[in-house]
Amino acid sequence: MSYHKDFCWLQKKKLKNHPFNNFIIKNATSLHETLKKEVAYFFEISLVEESEASLILEVKEESSIHPEGYKITAENKQVRIISSSDKGLLYGVYHLIRLFQKTKFVEEEILSEPENQTRMINHWDNFDGSVERGYAGKSIFFEKNSFRRDDENNELYARLLASIGINSLTINNVNVHKEESYFITDKYLNEIAHLASIFRKYNIKLFLSINFASPIEIGNMKTADPLNEEVQEFWNKVTKDIYDVIPDFGGFVVKADSENRPGPFTYGRTHADGANMLGRALKKHDGIVFWRCFVYNNHQDWRDRTTDRARAAYDHFYELDGEFNDNVILQIKNGPMDFQVREAVSPLFGALKETNQVLEFQITQEYTGQQKHIFYLVPQWKEVLDFDTWMKGKGSTVQKVLKEYPAKQKNNGITAVVNVGRDENWTGHKLAQANLFGYGRLIWDPSLSSDSILEEWMNGTFELSSNGKEILKSMMLNSWDTYEKYTSPLGIGWMVEPGHHYGPNIDGYEYSMWGTYHFSDSKGLGVDRTVATGTGYTRQYHDEVFEQYEDVATCPEELLLFFHHLPYNYQLKSGKTIIQHIYDTHFEGYEEVERYQVKWKSLKNEVDETTYLNVKERIKEQLQSAREWRDQINTYYYRKAGIQDKKGRTIYS
Template sequence: MRPVLLLLASLGLAAAENGIDAWLRYAALPCDVRKSASVPARIVALNGTQTSPVYTAGQELHKGIQGILHKDLPVTNTSVNGSSITIGTVNAFASTGHVLPELDLTGDGFWLSIKNDSVQIAGQNERGALYGTFQYLSMLAQGNFTEVTYESNPSAPIRWVNQWDNMDDTGTHGSIERGYAGPSIFFAEGLIVEDLTRVSQYARLMASIGLNGIIVNNVNANVNLLNSTNMAGLGRIADAMRPWGVRMGISLNFDSPRTLGKLTTADPLDQGVIEWWDDIATKLHGHVPDFAGVLVKANSESQPGPLTYNRTLADGANLFARAIKPHGDAIVMFRAFVYDNTINETNWKADRANAAVDFFRDLDGKFDDNVIVQIKYGPIDFQVREPVSPLFAHLEQTGTVIELQVTQEYLGQQCHLVYLPPLWKTILNFDMKVDGQPSLVRDIVSGERFNQKLAGYAAVVNVGTDKSWLGSHLAMSNFYAYGRLAWNPTSDDVAILEDWTRLTFGSDRTIIDTITKMSMESWPAHENYTGNLGIQSLTDITGPHYGPKPQSQDGNGWGQWTRADAKSIGMDRTVWNGTGYSGQYPPEVASMFENIESTPDDLLLWFHHVPYTQQLKSGKTVIQHFYDAHYDGAAVAQTFPEQWKAVKGLVDAERYDEVAFRLEYQAGHALVWRDAINDFYFNMSSIKDEQGRVGNHPWRIEAEDMTLDGYTIIRVDPFETASGFHAIRTTSNTTAGTATAKLDERFEAGTYDIAVNYFDVKGGRASYELFLNGKSLGTWLGNHEDKLGYTASPYPDGHSATRIYFRGVEAAKGDVLKIVGQPDGGEQAPLDYVSVLPSGTID
C-alpha cells in the first residue's frame, strides 16, 4: 500500500537549477509544513568509518533534513537514548543493544520503522542501511510523514549500470558510444581523470535508487585500460564509489593477450593466455579489493572471441571466471549479443534474431558458477518494440541478467521524450511458459524461476559531463525508474514517475499531472511515428540510429530486415515457412506467434511477411495503419510543447526553457519522421492514403519553388527526408542566399503560425533570418550540435532535418516571405520548405 502523501502548496518561482542534483535536490518544504513537521532530535550512524555506507548514510541524512526541513541535526556514531534516527546493519543494532523484531532480510534489503520520535533503519548489510536511508529521505522530500514499519528486499542481487565510455587518446575527456550527454566523467586522454568529484556524485545517484554495481567502460573495450597507470586509476574510481555501496567492474577486450600482452594468441585454452589473465586478475584485485567483475563482448560485430579459436563461448567465459575466482565474489557477465553481421538477405531462412539461442542454448550448464549471461530484452537491438528474447527460456542452469537501455540509442537519443518503463514492463511481465509453468521474465531474471543465485539487471546508461547527467532533464525519469524497477519490477510505472516528478520538479499538482500525461503518452507516440506493427525502429541502422531511413533496413548484412517490396512487408519468422524463430519459444508461446490469427497486431510484422493489404484485427489494412499511426503519433508529439506551458512559473526558468526547447524540437522532428516513413511506403506500394494526407500538404511552400538568389536546388538522400524530395542550399560557403515567395490565394487574411523546415547539418553554424513584407520576424542559428547531444549529421537528411516556428503572425494573400541564409563553414544554410499554418493546424 502506498503511503498517503501530504498535499503541498506551490512554492512559487524557484531559483534556477541546472539538474546536477537530479532527484536528490532536497528542496525545502513550505514554511508551514516545515514548522509542523516532527523528526527525531539527532542522527546516529552505527559506523564511524568514513568509507562506510552507514557513515555516508548519516551524512546524507544530515544534508537532506537540513535542506528539506531547515533543521540542523547533530550526527553521532555512538548509540544514544532518546529521540533519534538510527542507521546501521542488523548486526550493529544487536551489538549496541537495540532490540529489533524478527526480520526476513536478504541481500541488500532493509527494514524501515518510523514511529513517534524514533526512526530505525536497519540493513542486512551496509548498502541496505544506505538504501533504507534514501527511502526515508525520499518520503520526507515528498512531504510524507506517515508512520510506517516494513521490510524491503531487492528482487535480484545484480542491479548494475553499463557505461559505454571510451578511453580516447586525445581530447579533454573520453567520448561515449551512444552517449548524448557530453563526454566521459571517467576518462580523459587515455587515462583515468584526476578529479573524480562527478564520479562520486554519480555513485550517490545510483545508491539512491538501489543500484549496486557499475561497468565503467565501453563493451568495445580499449586494452590500455589494463596498463599499470590505469589499473591504479581504477582503484581511485573504486575508492570514490565505495562509500555509496557501488562496486566497480570493467569491460575486457578478449584479444588483450595479443594486443597488449604481445602473445601470439588469445585462445582461451592456451596455457600462456590463462596465465596472462590470471596475472591481470591478481593485479586488478590488488588495486580494487572489492572488484565487482568483468563484462565481456566477444565474437560480435567482427570482434574476436573464443569462436575465433574454435572454442565454445563457455570456454571463453570460463577463462575469465577462473582468473577472478580466487579473489572474492567477482562475477563474469558474458554478453549474449553474439551474431554474424554479414548474413545474406537473399536466404529466406537467414535471421539475426535466431543468433542468441543458436549460440547459447546448448551451453546451458557448461558455464562456471560465477558466470552470468547478459541478454538484451529483445533479440535484435533495443528497438521501440520487440518480442522478448527467447533465450530467457533456455538457460535454466545458468544465471541471466536482462540488458535494458536507458540511453535512447534508437528512441530519439534523449532529444525525444520517451518514458521507457511501460516498454520495459511489457518485457518483464511477459510469461514465457517454460515447461507449461508460469515463467514471467521478471521471475527468471530475479533468479526465482530457475533457482539461480546470480541474476538481475544491467542497463546501458549514457551519463556524461552534462550537468543534467543524461543531456535531458525529462530523460532522467528513465534512469530513476530503472533503479526502482530493478529493486521491485512489480512497481507501478505511473507511481514511479510521480515520485520522480515530485523529487525533481516539485509537488505542485499541475507539474505532476503535466509530466505524467506527456510521459505516459510518449512511448506509444514514438512507436507510432517511428515504426509500428513490430517492424522495428525505421531508423538509419547503418548510420547513427537517429533519424528516419527505412531503406537502410534491407540490402545489408546486419539482419535488421523488413523484407519490404512493392507488394508486401515483414519478416516471416514462422517454423512452417520462415526462419524458424517462433519455434525458439516454449510451445505455448511459439504456437501464438506461429499463427497470424493469434499474433498480436503490435508484433505482426516481426513474425509474418504479409501484403500491405493484410487486414488487422482493427479492420484496417497494414498500409493504412502505417499512415494513420504515423499521423497519430506525430500529432501527439505536437501537443507536448503546449502541455509543457502549463508549468511555466512553477518550474525554475532554466530547466523550463531547456525542456521547452527539446519538446519543440521533438514536435518538429516527429513530422519529419511521419512524412519520411509515409512517403517511403507510399512510393514503394503505390497505395494511397484513404484520408488523402500522404504527399498532400496544402499549407507548404517548397523551398525549391521559391525565387532563389544565391541558392541552388539539391536532391536529398534519402529522398523521403525532404518534402518534395528536394531542398536548397547556398551556392557558396561564404555568401548569403535568399529565397522569396508571395503568398497565394490559399492564404486569406488572418493569424498564422509560420514554420521553417531546414537542415541543421554538422560542420558550421549557419544563420537565418525570416522576413514578411520586409519586416524581420526573427533570426536563428543552425547550432543544434551545440544544444542537442544527438549524433549530428554533415548532410541534409533525416538526422539533420528540423523546424522552427514563428507563431501568431498576421499575414494575407500577396504578402512576401523571404528567408536569408548565411552559410558558415560546411553548413550552406540548407532549407526544405515553409509552412504557413492557420492557428491550430498541424502541418
C-alpha cells in the same frame, strides 16, 4: 561537496516537514561514514549517541532481512531503519528521503528487499572522452586518453546511483579499444583503484570491460586461445594484479565474437571455453564475469531470407546451458535484435535453466530518440520483465526466471547501458533523468508501476501543481506509444539512418549486411519468422508463446510484422488495413508531439527556466524529426503500395 550540478531527484530543498531532531547509527561498519554524511546533509540533523534519537539506523546481523534490504518502522516518535548489513541502511535512508519528498510520513511498517541481486550500470565511455551512443555530452570519467579525476562529480554520481539501488558499475565501453586494453595493467590500475574507492563508499562495485584479445594486444603473446596455458596464466596474473590494489573488484564484462570483436571462435573454442577461463581466473578473488550474448552474423547477405539475426543469441547459447562456471553470468539483451522501439523478448529467458543470467536494457536512447525525443522507457522495460516465458507454466515471467534459475545463483539481475554524460543536467535534458531513476527503482522492485515510479521521480525533481503533474505524466506515460506511432510500424524496426541511428531511412538497412530487414514490396511487408513458412524463430519460445506468435490471428498486433509478412490490405483488429494503420499512426504520432509543445508550454511557470527552455528546444527538434518520420514513411508506403489514404490527408507523392 558543492552541488554545482542540477542535482535532479536528490534535491534537499524538496525534503519537507520531517520530524527528526537527531540520529544514531548502530553497528554500521564500512558504510558508517557515508550514512552519517548523507543523513546529516539531507535532514540537517546531528549524529548523537543517545538511544532515544528520533532516527535510528541499525544493523542487526541476525535479522532475516536481505543484506541490501531494509525495514522502516515508526514507533513512539522514533523512526527506525533496520537491516542485516549497513548496505540496507543506505538504501533505507534514500527511501526515507523519497518519502519526505512527497511530504509523507512513515505511517506503516515498510519492508523492502531487492528483487535482483545484480543491479548494474554499463558505461559505453571511451578513453578519448567520447561516449558510444551517448547523447548527454562527453564522458564523465575520461578525456583525451586520461582520467578526468573529477572526484566531486564522481561522488555525486555514485550517490545518484546508490539512491536508486545500483550496486555494480562498468566505466568503459564494451568495445574495448587499444589504450583501454591497458586498464587492467599497472599503467592504469591506480586510477581504477581510485575510482573504485569513490564508488565503494556507496556500495557500488567496480567492473571493467575487457578485451578478449588482451594476451595479444597488451601481453605480447601470439594467441588468446582460452585453452592455452600461457593465456590462462596471463589472466591469472592480470586478476591477481587487479585484486592486489582493488580487493573488492567486481570482475569483467566481455563482448566477444560480436561485431568484429575478438573471441574464442578464433581458436575454435566455445563461448563457455572463453568465459570459463576468465571465470576461473576471477574465482579465487570472488570476482565474476558478465559474458554478453549479443552475438550474430554481421556479414549477412540481404538476399538470404533464411538466416535470421533474431535467432542468433539463442542458437549460440542455448546448447551451452549448464556449461558455464558458477561465477560466469550471461548478459542477454532484452530483445533478440538490438534495443528497438518494439521487439519480442529474448527467447533465452525461460530457455536457460542452468546458467546465470543478467538482462541488459538500454537507458541511453539509441534507437529511441537519442534524448532529443521524449521517451519514458520504464513501461517498455516493465513489459519485458512481466513477459510470461511459460518456462514452468503460466506466470513464469522474465523477472521470476531471473530470480529463480538456476537454483543457487546469487548474482542474477539486470544491467543497462546508461544515458549520462558531462551535460550539466546529466542526461541531455531533465525529462531523460526519469529513465535513469526509473531503471534503478524498477529493477529493485519490479512490482512498482510506471506511474508510481514517475510520480516518485517528479516529487524529487519538480515542484509541480497537481494539474502540472497530470500534464507531465500524460506526456511521459504515452511517450512510447507516440514515438512508436511516428516511427516504424507494428514491430518492424530498423528504419533508421545507418550508423548514427537517428531519423528515418526506411531502406537504410534493407540491403545491408546487418540482418535487419523489413522486406517491403508492392504487396506487403514484414519478416516471416514462423515455423510454417519462415525462419522458425518462433520455435525458440515455449509452446504457449510459440503458438501465440506462430498464428497471425493470435500474434499481438504490436509485434505483427516482427513475426509475419503480411499484405498491406490485411485487416487489423481495429478494422483498419495495415496500410491505413501506417498512415493513421504516423499522422497521430506527429499530432501528439504537437500537443507536447502545448503541454510543455503550460508548465512554463512550474519548472525552472533552464529546464523549460532546454526541454522546449528538444520538443521542437522532436516535432521536426517526427515530421520527417511521418512524411518519409507515409510517402514510402504510398509509393510502394499505391494505395490512397482513406482520410485524404497530405501524403507527398
